[in-house]
Amino acid sequence: xxxxxxxxxxxxxxxxxxxxxxxxxxxxxxxxxxxxxxxxxxxxxxxxxxxxxxxxxxxxxxxxxxxxxxxxxxxxxxxxxxxxxxxxxxxxxxxxxxxxxxxxxxxxxxxxxxxxxxxxxxxxxxxxxxxxxxxxxxxxxxxxxxxxxxxxxxxxxxxxxxxxxxxxxxxxxxxxxxxxxxxxxxxxxxxxxxxxxxxxxxxxxxxxxxxxxxxxxxxxxxxxxxxxxxxxxxxxxxxxxxxxxxxxxxxxxxxxx
Amino acid sequence: xxxxxxxxxxxxxxxxxxxxxxxxxxxxxxxxxxxxxxxxxxxxxxxxxxxxxxxxxxxxxxxxxxxxxxxxxxxxxxxxxxxxxxxxxxxxxxxxxxxxxxxxxxxxxxxxxxxxxxxxxxxxxxxxxxxxxxxxxxxxxxxxxxxxxxxxxxxxxxxxxxxxxxxxxxxxxxxxxxxxxxxxxxxxxxxxxxxxxxxxxxxxxxxxxxxxxxxxxxxxxxxxxxxxxxxxxxxxxxxxxxxxxxxxxxxxxxxxxxxxxxxxxxxxxxxxxxxxxxxxxxxxxxxxxxxx
Amino acid sequence: xxxxxxxxxxxxxxxxxxxxxxxxxxxxxxxxxxxxxxxxxxxxxxxxxxxxxxxxxxxxxxxxxxxxxxxxxxxxxxxxxxxxxxxxxxxxxxxxxxxxxxxxxxxxxxxxxxxxxxxxxxxxxxxxxxxxxxxxxxxxxxxxxxxxxxxxxxxxxxxxxxxxxxxxxxxxxxxxxxxxxxxxxxxxxxxxxxxxxxxxxxxxxxxxxxxxxxxxxxxxxxxxxxxxxxxxxxxxxxxxxxxxxxxxxxxxxxxxxxxxxxxxxxxxxxxxxxxxxxxxxxxxxxxxxxxxxxxxxxxxx
Numbered sequence: 061x062x063x064x065x066x067x068x069x070x071x072x073x074x075x076x077x078x079x080x081x082x083x084x085x086x087x088x089x090x091x092x093x094x095x096x097x098x099x100x101x102x103x104x105x106x107x108x109x110x111x112x113x114x115x116x117x118x119x120x121x122x123x124x125x126x127x128x129x130x131x132x133x134x135x136x137x138x139x140x141x142x143x144x145x146x147x148x149x150x151x152x153x154x155x156x157x158x159x160x161x162x163x164x165x166x167x168x169x170x171x172x173x174x175x176x177x178x179x180x181x182x183x184x185x186x187x188x189x190x191x192x193x194x195x196x197x198x199x200x201x202x203x204x205x206x207x208x209x210x211x212x213x214x215x216x217x218x219x220x221x222x223x224x225x226x227x228x229x230x231x232x233x234x235x236x237x238x239x240x241x242x243x244x245x246x247x248x249x250x251x252x253x254x255x256x257x258x259x260x261x262x263x264x265x266x267x268x269x270x271x272x273x274x275x276x277x278x279x280x281x282x283x284x285x286x287x288x289x290x291x292x293x294x295x296x297x298x299x300x301x302x303x304x305x306x307x308x309x310x311x312x313x314x315x316x317x
Numbered sequence: 318x319x320x321x322x323x324x325x326x327x328x329x330x331x332x333x334x335x336x337x338x339x340x341x342x343x344x345x346x347x348x349x350x351x352x353x354x355x356x357x358x359x360x361x362x363x364x365x366x367x368x369x370x371x372x373x374x375x376x377x378x379x380x381x382x383x384x385x386x387x388x389x390x391x392x393x394x395x396x397x398x399x400x401x402x403x404x405x406x407x408x409x410x411x412x413x414x415x416x417x418x419x420x421x422x423x424x425x426x427x428x429x430x431x432x433x434x435x436x437x438x439x440x441x442x443x444x445x446x447x448x449x450x451x452x453x454x455x456x457x458x459x460x461x462x463x464x465x466x467x468x469x470x471x472x473x474x475x476x477x478x479x480x481x482x483x484x485x486x487x488x489x490x491x492x493x494x495x496x497x498x499x500x501x502x503x504x505x506x507x508x509x510x511x512x513x514x515x516x517x518x519x520x521x522x523x524x525x526x527x528x529x530x531x532x533x534x535x536x537x538x539x540x541x542x543x544x545x546x547x548x549x550x551x552x553x554x555x556x557x558x559x560x561x562x563x564x565x566x567x568x569x570x571x572x573x574x575x576x577x578x579x580x581x582x583x584x585x586x587x588x589x590x591x592x593x594x595x596x597x598x599x600x601x602x603x604x605x606x607x608x609x
Numbered sequence: 610x611x612x613x614x615x616x617x618x619x620x621x622x623x624x625x626x627x628x629x630x631x632x633x634x635x636x637x638x639x640x641x642x643x644x645x646x647x648x649x650x651x652x653x654x655x656x657x658x659x660x661x662x663x664x665x666x667x668x669x670x671x672x673x674x675x676x677x678x679x680x681x682x683x684x685x686x687x688x689x690x691x692x693x694x695x696x697x698x699x700x701x702x703x704x705x706x707x708x709x710x711x712x713x714x715x716x717x718x719x720x721x722x723x724x725x726x727x728x729x730x731x732x733x734x735x736x737x738x739x740x741x742x743x744x745x746x747x748x749x750x751x752x753x754x755x756x757x758x759x760x761x762x763x764x765x766x767x768x769x770x771x772x773x774x775x776x777x778x779x780x781x782x783x784x785x786x787x788x789x790x791x792x793x794x795x796x797x798x799x800x801x802x803x804x805x806x807x808x809x810x811x812x813x814x815x816x817x818x819x820x821x822x823x824x825x826x827x828x829x830x831x832x833x834x835x836x837x838x839x840x841x842x843x844x845x846x847x848x849x850x851x852x853x854x855x856x857x858x859x860x861x862x863x864x865x866x867x868x869x870x871x872x873x874x875x876x877x878x879x880x881x882x883x884x885x886x887x888x889x890x891x892x893x894x895x896x897x898x899x900x901x902x903x904x905x906x907x908x909x910x
Contacts, residue, residue, distance in 0.1 A: 121495055149622070155498030165489050165496075168512055178497035181507050234498055323802045330708040333701035334721055340769055341724055344731070344739050351742075405635035413629055414636070424895065425640035431887040432646065433830030435857040439880040442864060443649045469642050476639065502625045530732035533832035536861055558734040565741050565837055574742075581735045592730025 069094040069268040070115065070238065071139065075129035077110050077119060084110045086292045088129075097264045099279045100272045102289030108272040111289065112240045115270065116157035117142060117150060133157065135237060155182060158231035162243040164223030166215035171207050174215045175230055182234065197233035201225040201259055221252025228259065239263065241271040245278070257282060276313065279303075288316050348585065352578030360579050361385070376545050381580050383546045387460075387554040388587075390547045391535070392528045394464035399472045399528075400521055406472075407479020407517070412505055430473035438537030441466040445538075458539035461550040466534045471524035478520025482513035482602065519598035526591035530584070532558040542567075557584045650884060653877040662871070666878045671843035671854075678875045682843050684882065686853035689846035690764050690835055691828035697768035699821055702775035707809065710783050711791070711801040722780075728773040737837035740766040745838065752850065758840035761849040767834045775824040782816030783809065819897055826890045829883070832857035856883050 070092035077085040085107045092098055100108050110119060115133070119125045132139040135148070135156055142153055167174050175194040179185045185193060198204040203225045207218070215226060224244060231239065241260065245253040260269060260282060273279045279286055280303050288296040295316050302308055362370040363379025370377045377383055406426070410419055441462050448456040486509060494504025510517070540559040547554040557580060564577035657663045668679030705725070709718045744766060749757030786809075794808040810817075832855075835841075840852020841862060854862070856879045863876045 116496075118492070118495060121492055149500075150495070151498045151500045151503075154495055159496050161489065161492075163489065165493055167490070167493060167508060177507055178499065181503050182498045230497065323800075323806065326704075326806065327712060327802050329700070330704040330712050333704040334708050334713065334717070336701065337705060337728075337769075337772060338721070338724060341728055343743070344736070344769075347739055347743055348735070402635045402638055405632045406639060409629075409632035409636040413632060422636050422640055424891075425643050427891050427895065428643045428888060429639050431826060431830075431891045432643070433832070433857060433883055433887060435830075435832040435860050436646070436650075436880050436883050436887075439860055439864075439876070440646045440649060443653055443877070446653070447649065472639060472642075476636075500622070500625060502628055526730060530734070532732075532734045533857070533861065536832075537864055558732055561732075561734045561738050562833065562837065565738050577738065581738050584732055585735055588732050589727055589730040593727065596726045 067094065067134075068092060068139075069134050070270075071130070071132045072111075072115070073130040073132075075111070075114055075131060076127070077107070077114055078126040079119075079122065080124040084292055085114065088289075088292070088294055090287060090294060090297070092268060092270060093285070094134075094268050095265050096268075096284035097260060097282050098268075098270045098285050098287070099283035100270065100287045100289055101274075101276065101279045102295075105291075106289040107292040108289055109242050112159070112242055112270060112272055115142075115238065115240055116154050116159055118154070118159065120150075133238065151182065155234045156236050157238040157240060158234060158236035159240040160224070160227050160231055160242065160244055162246045164220060164227050164247070166218070166223050166226055168214070168216060170212045171215045171218070171226065172211040174226060175233060178230060179233055193233050197229040198226075200232050200263070201229045202255070203229055219252070221248050221255060224248060224252070224256060225259070228256075232263075236267065238268045238270070241269060243272050243274050246274055253278075280309065288313075290316060345585075348578055348582050351575065352580075352582040355575040355579035356582060360576060360583075373546060379576075381557065381560060381576070381583070383544065384555040384557045384560045384580070385583070387540075387544070387547050387556045388529055388558070388584075390460060390554065391464055391467060391556060392525050394460065394550070395467040395471065395528045396521070396525055398465065398468035399475055399524055402468075403472050403475025403520070403524070404479050404517060406476045407483065407520075408505060408510070410476065411480045411483035412501070412509070426473050426476050429469065430477070432470070434470055434531050434533040435537070437466045437470045438534040440469075441534070441538040457551075458537070458553065459551045460539060460547055460554045463535045463538040463540065463554070464550075466538050467528045467531060470531060470534055471527045474524045474527060475517075475520050478523065478599075479513070479517045482516025482520070483509055485516070485602075486512055515598050516602040519595040519602065522591050522595040522598070526588045526595065529591065530558055530588045532556075532562055535559055536562075557587075647884065650877055650881045654874065654881050657874055657878060662874070665871075666875050669845075671875075673872050676871075678871050680856070680859065680875050680879050680882075682845050683854050683856045683859045683879060685845050686760075686835075686839070687829055687855040687857070687883075689853065690760060690767060690839060690855055691825050693760065693764035693849075694767035694771055694828045695821060695825050697764060698772040698775060698824060701768075702772045702820070702824070703779060703817065705772075705776050706779045706783055707805045709780065710809070711804055725773045725776050728769075729777065733770060733831060733833040734837075736766050736770055737833045740834070740838055755850065755852070756840065758838055758852050759850045760839060760846050760853045763835050763837075763839035763853075764849075766838055767828050767831060770831060770834060771824040771827045774827045775820045778823050779813070779816055779820035782813055782819065786812050786816075815897060819894060822890055822894055822897075826887060829886060829890075830857065832861055836861055 068091045072088060072090045075085055075088040076083065088111060100111060102108050113119045114127060115131060119127060127143065130141060131143060132141050134140070141147060147153065148156070167177070169177065172194070175197065176190055179190055179193055195204055198207065203222060206222060215223065218226060245256050248256065257278065260271065263269065271282065273282070283303060284300050286298040286303060287294055296312055298309070298312065302312070358367060359380065361367070361380045361382045363377050365375045365377045365380070369375035370380070370382050410422060414422065442458070445456050445458055445462065490508070490512060494508050499507065535556055536559065539553045540556050541553045542555070542560070542563050544553045544555045561577055561580050561584065564573060564580070568574045568577060657666055666678055666680055668677060669681050670677040670679045671682055705721065709721050713721065740762065744762055745757035748759060748762045749755070790808055790812055791804060794804045799807065835855040836858040839855065839858065841854045841858055842852040843854045843859070844851060846853045859879050860876050863872050
């Protein structure tokens, strides 16, 4: 029944991650297709965030982490083993595989500086080009009209939803190919959640998106493909059709939790 | 019985608080009463016209202007050494050092912080003795030597405040560097240092305050009672704290004594402004992270 | 939207390594400084060991004109004045901490805190200067203590100098243990003073020790107050009203006046003693601090 995968965006094979000798992910294998919205759910402590962070090697930021297995990402048309010796340098990898967190993590600077600083520092953009890129990214997340007049305000003065969109815009501006989204609406109210969800749906044609979600209903609304994680293992994979069948969905979920 | 003991304790706490307040008020009050009247142009410039004194056209004999300038030069020159070195060390200890390196170099910093200032002065003095015996027979105590020793004395303050300010940055901000594709150094320069800047600044100001007030170091490394305006790095100089110390023992006229009190007030104003600024900055810096 | 590739990544990482090395060198300066201080002091003390004058320096009499260069009176003076200052300042400092922490009404606590911070900013020489004209006459007239330049005079002033140090160190400790404990004890219906007696004091015993040691270290290391107020007579502190000389003041005095080689050597010996003493204090604090850290670490797990 499954479509034969011909051009996967990300291939994860037998991924294991340990922190200080404690196994968090065990033999996780999955294939991520382009132009689909992938959602990972699972109880807390099931390794969702760790899986996400394995894809841009952010786990290495934390002490005593050991990763084994294979993660290959399609960058500029080729599948690249990101843990290999000749992999692209970490800063570049993380720019191509962007990440947005649960709590909006704006830098304690102005809105404008939040957007421009990474662009200036990593891509060396200046002047008109810089401004153009900032405006483009802010428009992508529908924030431009709201902040155009107050670009020099502290970013922390924005509302939670606006901050989250700013983080998304900051990530998009760097020109990623993959977006990793870690429970992006967990700290937001209903309206802001709706905006972010719509945004993800709009963006999925152009970016490979993997989202971790804390809510089953959100997962059902968003996912083209769903993975259920438990105790560091993939328990179940579901496609759009299975997700739409409410009875089947309920049965599967009941079996797992 | 217990109640009485409790009462006594409470009473003692109030008494201690009162005594310390009284002591501080008496100290400042006494200074103000004896010194305030003498703070005027002639305190700073003596008989010399202030324009001539400031522009250096005429020497100042009676006033404390040369001492004030000496202290200023001392603070500036020592900061020139201690601030870059201190911040660099703080960054290294917080961001680069492995656990073992951090512990052993941190121990050296603690030892340096614990070194009494007179020992630091003695070090400078011994350095000159050594230089005289070996490479430079004409070496002598000077502003440069004093500034170097003072810089070593205040270095730990800058290192420690920089290190703590950086280490206090919460993980969710720290992780943004890598997430935005910044390399380690870029993240330090563009995210961590700006975020920690207020804490670091408080350390820098604290260090300047310590440099301005210290007497024991300069006592052995080149301060003298009558040097006039500081003329160069390799010359001896005057300084406010030394002038106060000198006047306490060597004042000959009532006028000189009054000048001592007034000089104390000036120095107190200088250092307490620095220290309170540092304290405020520090407190605001700490408050900032309590929100998260 | 076209996305440019960053240029010179390889170069940049070379630059990063270079800068890391520069930072390491800067950090090493502190270590080099501390080692050179030790070596230089030791170097100038070396003649004492080789020529057997060591016993001479560590003898009980300082009479340079009669050829005795003993610094033991100064060692005793340093200890006496520091212990006395600690004895005077410590109970008050601890009481102030508890006062600020749980007994005082909020405005008084805030005021007192600012006052303590202000006191740390008062230059040592000003404490000395004011005492010379305020405390010394009092001692002379009221207690008829000779000239007024006595051990007690200096110790009182010194206690005022080290009090803020003790308060700040202990206050920081107190704040660290605080949140759960005060809440728990308040829930048990303790009054503030009962909290202090039965919860805070036992819980902060180690903090008390650290604060006392650091206060003592600050007192030992101070030069100006003993130099200006203690009278500087090189004799043993046999009573509160004799004039004494500390190690620190000894260094300052001898270097200002004498130029005989033996007197010089006694100065370097005094410097080395001070240096080693502070090193030991440091080690002690670190030992205590490490034990303390391990304990909290266990708790976290």
